[in-house]
Amino acid sequence: MPRDIEDIQECPADMRQAGKASVCQGCPGQELCLSEGKSSIAVMLAQILAHDGRKVGLLDVDICGPSVPSLLKIEAQPVMDSQWGWKPIVFSLILCRYHMLDTLCRSPQGNIKTLSVGSLLSSGSQAVVWRGPRKTALIRRMIKDTLWGRLDDLVIDTPPGTSDEHLTIIKLLASTKPDGAVIITAPQKMSAGVVSREIRFCQKMGLPILGIIENLSGFCCPCCSEVSQVFSSGAGKYLAEKYSIPFLGSLPIDPSMSSVQQRGLSMKEEHPHSGVSEAMSHIKRRVIEAVEN
Numbered sequence: 001m002p003r004d005i006e007d008i009q010e011c012p013a014d015m016r017q018a019g020k021a022s023v024c025q026g027c028p029g030q031e032l033c034l035s036e037g038k039s040s041i042a043v044m045l046a047q048i049l050a051h052d053g054r055k056v057g058l059l060d061v062d063i064c065g066p067s068v069p070s071l072l073k074i075e076a077q078p079v080m081d082s083q084w085g086w087k088p089i090v091f092s093l094i095l096c097r098y099h100m101l102d103t104l105c106r107s108p109q110g111n112i113k114t115l116s117v118g119s120l121l122s123s124g125s126q127a128v129v130w131r132g133p134r135k136t137a138l139i140r141r142m143i144k145d146t147l148w149g150r151l152d153d154l155v156i157d158t159p160p161g162t163s164d165e166h167l168t169i170i171k172l173l174a175s176t177k178p179d180g181a182v183i184i185t186a187p188q189k190m191s192a193g194v195v196s197r198e199i200r201f202c203q204k205m206g207l208p209i210l211g212i213i214e215n216l217s218g219f220c221c222p223c224c225s226e227v228s229q230v231f232s233s234g235a236g237k238y239l240a241e242k243y244s245i246p247f248l249g250s251l252p253i254d255p256s257m258s259s260v261q262q263r264g265l266s267m268k269e270e271h272p273h274s275g276v277s278e279a280m281s282h283i284k285r286r287v288i289e290a291v292e293n
Helices: 028-034 036-052 067-073 094-098 102-106 130-142 164-172 189-205 235-243 255-262 275-292
Strands: 057-062 079-083 085-087 114-117 153-155 181-185 209-219 247-253
Touching: 036 057, 036 067, 036 114, 036 153, 036 181, 036 209, 036 255, 036 275, 057 067, 067 114, 085 130, 114 130, 130 164, 164 189, 181 189, 189 209, 189 235, 209 235, 209 275, 235 247, 247 275
Parallel strands: 057 114, 057 153, 181 209, 209 247
Antiparallel strands: 079 085
C-alpha cells in the first residue's frame, strides 16, 4: 500500500541506499529506484552508443555488487578463456534466434562486448568478499588479459564512492590516457557532500571529468511523459557550478524502465521518445562532444 502523503520523507541522499534505506520501505517507487541506479546509466550509455553503430565495450568492475549481467540478461552466458585471454560476452543474433527470443533480436547489444565478475561466478547470489590485492589482480586481468579487440568506446561501471577499484582502474589505464569520468548524483542537495568526495578524487588523480548527471530526478508520467518534481532536486547543477564541470543532464524515474530492463532490452529501442531515452540521447551527445574536443 502506498504511504500517506504526510508520511513520505525525502529520498536518501546517498544513491547507494536508493531503494534500500528504511525510508524506502513501502514507497511505490522502491522497485524503480533499485533498478535505475548507476549501473543502469552505464548500460544505457553503452546501448545508445551501440545504437549509433559504434563498437562498444562495457566493463563492470563493481566486484562486490555486479549488476550488469542481470541488466543485459546475460547471466547464463559464461566467459570463455582462450590463448589470448578472456573473451568478453557478445550478445549475438544467432544465440537470440536459437532460444526463440525474437523480441531480443531488435536489441543493439550485438555491438557490445561485456565483461563482469558477475559472469565469472557460479551463481548470481554468490557473495564476493575479497581484499584489495585480490580485487586488483582481477581487474588487471579484466583489462590486460582480455581479448577486447577493436573498440570505439569502453564504458567502465565502477562501484560507488572511492575505493581500490577506482585506484586500480586509473593506474592501469594511465598510459592510455582515458577520456574521463562521468559523475552520477542523486537529486537531493544533501548528496552533494558524498559526490564532492568523488569529484575531488578525480581531480587529485588527474582524471578529467566529462560532466555530471542527476539521476532519479523527478517522475516521468507513463501516459503523457511529463516530468514532475516529486521531491527536491538541483544537486547536479549545484555541483557543476561549484566545481566548474559540465552538467550533462537529468534522468527522471520512468516506470517503463523496470519492464525493459527485466527483459534485457534497450530503452532507446523500446521507447525511443520517452523522457529517459531523449535525455540519454542528449547526454550521449554531450559526452561525445567532450571526448572529441
